[in-house]
Amino acid sequence: MKNAILTAKGLCKSFAQGGEQVHVLTQVELELFEGDFTVIMGASGSGKSTLLYSLSGMDRATAGEVIFKNRDITKLKEKELSMLRCKDFGFIFQQMHLVSNLSLFENVVVPGYLDKERTAQQVRDYADELLDKMGIKQVKEHLPSQVSGGEQxxxxIARAVINSPALLFADEPTGALNRKNTTEVLNLLSGLNSAGQSILMVTHDLRAALRANRILYLEDGSIIAxxxxxxxxxxxxxxxxxxxxxxxxxxHW
Ligand SMILES: Nc1ncnc2c1ncn2[C@@H]1O[C@H](COP(=O)(O)OP(=O)(O)OP(=O)(O)O)[C@@H](O)[C@H]1O
Ligand SMILES: [Mg+2]
Structure with a gap:
């Protein structure tokens, strides 16, 4: 029996647009399990990113609950929420959003320093280990602009897992990569998952979706399959x- 790691109940998200409410998520019910590699698919504009942001506390849901560690994170104050995003969740996006004037190594250690349970040296050692595992140790002193998109x-990914998140969220992480880099990034994600990392990834790339052990399909604002x-x-x-x-x-995808 798998343990639930995150549960959404009656999750709704609407946006105000031109004086009208656009209902993007309407009553999403979903349960994510520990150790799973879950993928969300659906047509462009179906609300995949919106769902990911609402589940991860990057954006506030309009209604409904998101239960993580027995707490409804939609009710958390901004400060508690940012702590949770930093310590319990990791994020990877299509555009890497690395800090352009920091080296790769610094990009990875900076969020690690926010975790007060480890010394700075422990964080640096773990960053080195991760950069090695990601195959980019030799370019760790480079700026993001000095390495390839795949290396970025x-x-x-190393930055996203520096604080050993309970759940790693990824929104189209291979969307901007060529075939070779896509395979490398997918292999790294599969490797993390095999080592126990729970992952929730949004993608419309079939090759990326194949890495999942569970695929959810979003349509008309809710999970339909x-x-x-x-x-x-x-x-x-x-x-x-x-x-x-x-x-x-x-x-009919
Ligand atoms: N901040 C916003 N304000 C208004 N409408 C928004 C906002 N964010 C998203 N939407 C709308 O919500 C719908 C879903 O957007 P979302 O980005 O979640 O789709 P998606 O499934 O991730 O699409 P894609 O596959 O193209 O990335 C779209 O119609 C979009 O225009
Ligand atoms: Mg999207």
Whole structure:
């Protein structure tokens, strides 16, 4: 039996636009489990990013609950929420949002220093270990502008996991990468997941979605279908692709 790590109940998100309310999320019910690699798919504009932001406390839901560690995070004060985002959650985006005048190493350690339970030296040691694991230790003193897009994204992953988040959120993390870099980033995410990292990733890239052991499909503001898969293995990628493709076709993706 898997433990739930994050639960959304009746989650709604609306935006005011031209004097009208646009209802993007309408009563989303969802449960994420510890150790899972969950992917959210859906058409462009279906609200995938909005859902990710509402679940992770980056944006406030209009109504409903998001339960994490027995607390409804939609009710937290801004300061508590930013602490939670820093310590319990990690984030990766399509655009890496690295700080341009800090080296890769500094980009990774800075959020680590906010965790008062570790000494600065422990944070630096762990950053070195992560940069090594991401295969970018040799360029760690470079500025983001001095490395490739794939290297920047690998740095962003290291930064996202420096505080050992309970849950790693990723919004189209391979959206700006070429095929080779996409594979490398996906392999790193799969590796983190195999080591126990819980991941929630939004993507419309089928190759990225194949890494998940659970795919949720968002349409008309709520989750309308889900597909459970065995843990990813490269050898079974072809048959997995056929299965996921058939499922997506049945949803008219
Ligand atoms: N801040 C905002 N103000 C008004 N409308 C917004 C805002 N953010 C998102 N929306 C609208 O909500 C809808 C869902 O947007 P969202 O970015 O979540 O879609 P998505 O599924 O992530 O799309 P994509 O696959 O293209 O990234 C869109 O119609 C968008 O225009
Ligand atoms: Mg999006």
């Amino acid at each position: 994204q690998r740095c962003a 889900s597909l459970d898969l065995p843990p990813y293995s490269a050898e079974e990628e072809k048959s997995r692709e056929t299965q996921v493709n058939a499922w997506l076709s049945s949803l």
